[in-house]
Amino acid sequence: MLTSRSTKESFFTGASTIIPVMPGIVPFGMLTGVVTIAAGISPLKAIFMTLFMFAGAAQVSVAQLMTENSSAIIIIATAIMINLRFVMYSASITPYLGSLNLWQRLYLSYTLSDQAYAVSIVEFTRKDSPYQKLPFFFGACTSLYVTWMASTISGIFFGSLIPPQWSFDFAVPLTFLALLVPNITDRPTALAATVAALTAILTVSLPYNMGLMIGAFAGIFAGYFASKRKELYHE
Amino acid sequence: MSNSTFWIVISVIGIATIIMRGSFILTADRFKLNTKFAGILKFIPASVLAALVAPAIVYHEGMVSALHGKERILAGIIALLIAYKTRNIFFTILSGMGTLYLIQYFL
Numbered sequence: 274m275l276t277s278r279s280t281k282e283s284f285f286t287g288a289s290t291i292i293p294v295m296p297g298i299v300p301f302g303m304l305t306g307v308v309t310i311a312a313g314i315s316p317l318k319a320i321f322m323t324l325f326m327f328a329g330a331a332q333v334s335v336a337q338l339m340t341e342n343s344s345a346i347i348i349i350a351t352a353i354m355i356n357l358r359f360v361m362y363s364a365s366i367t368p369y370l371g372s373l374n375l376w377q378r379l380y381l382s383y384t385l386s387d388q389a390y391a392v393s394i395v396e397f398t399r400k401d402s403p404y405q406k407l408p409f410f411f412g413a414c415t416s417l418y419v420t421w422m423a424s425t426i427s428g429i430f431f432g433s434l435i436p437p438q439w440s441f442d443f444a445v446p447l448t449f450l451a452l453l454v455p456n457i458t459d460r461p462t463a464l465a466a467t468v469a470a471l472t473a474i475l476t477v478s479l480p481y482n483m484g485l486m487i488g489a490f491a492g493i494f495a496g497y498f499a500s501k502r503k504e505l506y507h508e
Numbered sequence: 509m510s511n512s513t514f515w516i517v518i519s520v521i522g523i524a525t526i527i528m529r530g531s532f533i534l535t536a537d538r539f540k541l542n543t544k545f546a547g548i549l550k551f552i553p554a555s556v557l558a559a560l561v562a563p564a565i566v567y568h569e570g571m572v573s574a575l576h577g578k579e580r581i582l583a584g585i586i587a588l589l590i591a592y593k594t595r596n597i598f599f600t601i602l603s604g605m606g607t608l609y610l611i612q613y614f615l
Contacts (some may be wrong), residue, residue, distance in 0.1 A: 325522030382530025470562035492555025
């Protein structure tokens with residue numbers, strides 16, 4: 274194919290598509306490092322946390338739940354719930370990738386991220402895209418991964434210098450708020466968020482932070498029920 | 509949280525996340541996502557994030573007099589409006605923190 278770009282060019286184009294989303298990644302990554310330290314986690318543990326998890330919202334929520342003395346089960350369940358969206362990304366992107374060897378599969382299973390998925394799926398669904406899909410995706414995943422690690426680790430070292438009276442702990446719910454809003458795409462998702470928020474507020478005094486799970490399930494149930502009703506009316 | 513619990517929690521989450529990310533990449537398209545399951549997955553981010561945010565903003569330092577102790581609710585509402593308008597993490601955090609500092613400074 275004469276119009277197709279080289280593997281190297283596809284990789285670097287994929288890597289550079291991350292640049293426009295960096296203003297959203299770098300401060301968020303630094304903040305994730307900062308709040309992990311603010312939660313009383315040691316710098317060394319915080320570095321392992323970011324290496325093992327590589328997931329912004331889940332990392333921040335784990336740090337927050339650790340300060341609230343939540344049980345291990347609640348912390349694990351919350352992180353898994355927040356990261357379940359990756360199943361959707363995985364299902365959506367795999368058909369474009371062609372044949373992969375085991376190492377490529379493992380690498381992508383570790384580095385797949387919201388942004389790498391988002392920029393790649395846009396490129397892959399373009400009809401006239403000249404780039405090779407697999408190298409493009411590798412580039413996007415890799416550059417986002419490196420940016421995230423550099424941001425969180427600098428936050429981890431910078432974080433211990435921040436005095437508590439700066440109320441930096443408030444940045445945690447604000448971060449979730451910023452992540453929540455783009456997930457509200459229609460009435461059923463708005464209903465899900467509202468029901469989840471109100472239920473979590475009402476059940477806050479339950480032990481082990483169970484109110485979080487009850488709120489989340491109430492929201493999911495409400496949203497799913499509303500979307501089923503909507504389908505019935507439209508069909 | 510004890511040392512050993514910390515490492516168990518982090519390892520379990522790490523492995524679970526790789527399994528979720530790899531669910532289709534590793535199995536190479538051998539099965540299709542059940543539409544009913546996909547319909548439920550769609551509501552997870554909004555619900556979990558809302559359930560995390562709401563109590564953290566509402567219950568900080570309890571409810572005292574008119575505004576005192578409720579600064580974070582006001583700052584949260586401002587941040588929510590900014591998040592809705594800009595869809596930008598950075599501006600959302602900036603507006604929320606800025607509002608909190610302003611209220612604390614003037615009260």
